[in-house]
Amino acid sequence: MDYIDPHIHMVSRTTDDYATLARMGCVAMSEPAFWAGYDRGSVDGFRDYFRQLTETEPARAAQYGIQHFTWLCINAKEAENVSLSRDVIAMIPEFLDCPNVLGIGEIGLNKNTKNEATVFVEHVDLAVKYDQSILIHTPHLEDKYQGTRMILDMLCDDSRVDPDRVLVDHVEEHTIKEVLDRGFWAGMTLYPVTKCTPQRAVDMIEMTGGERLLANSAGDWGPSKPTAVPDLIFEMRQRGLSESLIKKVVYDNPLEFFAKSKRFEFSPRQ
Numbered sequence: 490m491d492y493i494d495p496h497i498h499m500v501s502r503t504t505d506d507y508a509t510l511a512r513m514g515c516v517a518m519s520e521p522a523f524w525a526g527y528d529r530g531s532v533d534g535f536r537d538y539f540r541q542l543t544e545t546e547p548a549r550a551a552q553y554g555i556q557h558f559t560w561l562c563i564n565a566k567e568a569e570n571v572s573l574s575r576d577v578i579a580m581i582p583e584f585l586d587c588p589n590v591l592g593i594g595e596i597g598l599n600k601n602t603k604n605e606a607t608v609f610v611e612h613v614d615l616a617v618k619y620d621q622s623i624l625i626h627t628p629h630l631e632d633k634y635q636g637t638r639m640i641l642d643m644l645c646d647d648s649r650v651d652p653d654r655v656l657v658d659h660v661e662e663h664t665i666k667e668v669l670d671r672g673f674w675a676g677m678t679l680y681p682v683t684k685c686t687p688q689r690a691v692d693m694i695e696m697t698g699g700e701r702l703l704a705n706s707a708g709d710w711g712p713s714k715p716t717a718v719p720d721l722i723f724e725m726r727q728r729g730l731s732e733s734l735i736k737k738v739v740y741d742n743p744l745e746f747f748a749k750s751k752r753f754e755f756s757p758r759q
């Protein structure tokens with residue numbers, strides 16, 4: 490089955506991973522800007538990273554017939570440095586007209602600090618001013634519930650934000666309902682060991698019906714598995730979910746959400 494991975498960090502992945510993903514049916518992916526394995530010291534470090542996300546990775550992906558899209562920001566982990574964050578936010582518009590850019594992300598909170606919240610609100614303002622969709626990172630483990638509520642409150646406090654153009658990632662059983670009830674899209678991030686497993690993700694699909702719900706692999710610097718979405722497809726089949734519901738979660742929903750970005754263009758496989 491053709492599928493789309495809406496949240497995967499290919500800068501931390503090898504060319505072999507691209508080949509494997511293509512063999513397993515991946516036809517498109519989106520890569521939010523995030524931590525690159527080390528803290529960057531200057532705005533130029535981010536400018537180079539954004540060139541990697543808008544030039545290098547789309548070219549690598551295209552060699553395997555995969556369309557690569559991206560989101561730009563300074564991530565919450567490095568947002569503790571407010572003055573560097575402001576320099577990066579001021580520089581982002583240089584890249585907003587690149588053909589594979591879908592919007593601003595993954596912005597959010599990491600340790601739920603005041604500085605992170607300041608930088609989050611300034612990113613949201615940038616997104617609104619430039620008519621961009623938004624991709625959200627919610628904190629992991631013990632900070633998740635409170636951090637998710639803080640993020641949703643900040644978004645709902647800004648009446649200019651359209652929840653239908655915001656994807657909130659890393660949802661779990663205790664956060665998914667509020668995200669969907671407030672009109673946002675929700676993304677489940679699958680991990681091989683900790684956090685959300687394919688089995689738990691299928692439970693959440695059954696609980697919610699799959700409307701405005703996406704699944705991704707993260708494929709980041711921590712222990713993660715770039716082929717987690719095919720694992721989820723397998724698990725959904727094992728549990729007897731219909732092919733149309735499976736396709737909705739791993740293909741139709743990502744396309745519907747991405748299409749809200751003004752630059753999004755996709756050619757389905759013939």
Ligand SMILES: [Zn+2]
Pocket residue numbers: 496498521523595626707709
């Ligand atoms: Zn991420």
